[in-house]
Amino acid sequence: MNQLSRVLEDAVDAFSSLPGIGRKTAMRLALHLAQGDRERPSAFAQTLLRLARDLKTCRNCYAFSDSDFCAICSNPGRDPSLLCVVESVRDVIAIEEIQSFKGHYFVLGGLISPLDGIGPEQLNLSALFDKLRGGNIRELILAIRPTIEGDTTAYYLHRNLPDPNLPVTMLARGVSWGSELEFADELTLSRSLSNRTPYPLTSNGRG
């Protein structure tokens, strides 16, 4: 706590409430905005007010959007029958950055985690099942992180599919490209060994 200014200290508190920002960094950021032109904190504030007021959730995929339907869902060049299920908007952005997926997304809004009190009813699962009941999906891709919570969610989802014959795929798991086996964790290495795949690979054109 600096004793100079409550106003400055409040800004430091606000920044240090953000994930990964400690007190020293928060102080640096707040002082950066405090020094010089007063337009800067003011413009920053306006941006955050717009975020609070204008940011919407796409009615189709639950990603963030500026209108009722997001840019991906309203793009006629994308294939709505290929549906990629992800945990959060962060994952949508991460997958969009590789610029190779041309289907639609569905954001669950979390993962099933009984320890954190998050059950299936807290996620957007009923909306997903409604969508799958629409019957226009040819493949459901589970792009969910490989953790206990991710696997639990994938298992629940698969068990409760309206159409048990719907093709469901998941992200490939194994050692990362470019990594050294020596530094792979034991679980990844042992599972990569037991789930070894035929060589050469043919399905993705790398073989």
Next chain:
Amino acid sequence: MNQLSRVLEDAVDAFSSLPGIGRKTAMRLALHLAQGDRERPSAFAQTLLRLARDLKTCRNCYAFSDSDFCAICSNPGRDPSLLCVVESVRDVIAIEEIQSFKGHYFVLGGLISPLDGIGPEQLNLSALFDKLRGGNIRELILAIRPTIEGDTTAYYLHRNLPDPNLPVTMLARGVSWGSELEFADELTLSRSLSNRTPYPLTSNGRG
């Protein structure tokens, strides 16, 4: 650039304009504020608006303050005759954290740096000289960082003192406490050797 939302992207831009915050971190911070309660970005914005509107500069020392005179300058328990000159408010906060200095500060608002187009007239030097002319200062401490710009500023200040007999001191320079000589940079090590001090130290009670 994510194609999902302009509003979100503006928030990412705002965060990534801050020092030391890259695009990935900015995205994480913006998504943190976007997800969940809309009160959060709104409260953050209000804090920044107060920073833009209410943060003042102390009329005496040029540090940040909530009123005309900062908490340090208005504290009767502090000694105004011991004046510590610093580059910025950050330095005031850093020195206050060690809780051993009981004098007053004076914030220059920068350092002389001809390459960046910053001359003496851009700093609060005339206010400092006015203060020194007041004659109530018994020691001027130059707590200015040991760089070309810092040394230039200290030199200019010393050369232009209204009273050339005023005792002026500067922060001790040398190898850091607890550091390994092996990892000290060459300039620090060579200057620490040429400016070696009598052993044992007596002036600060460590000898």
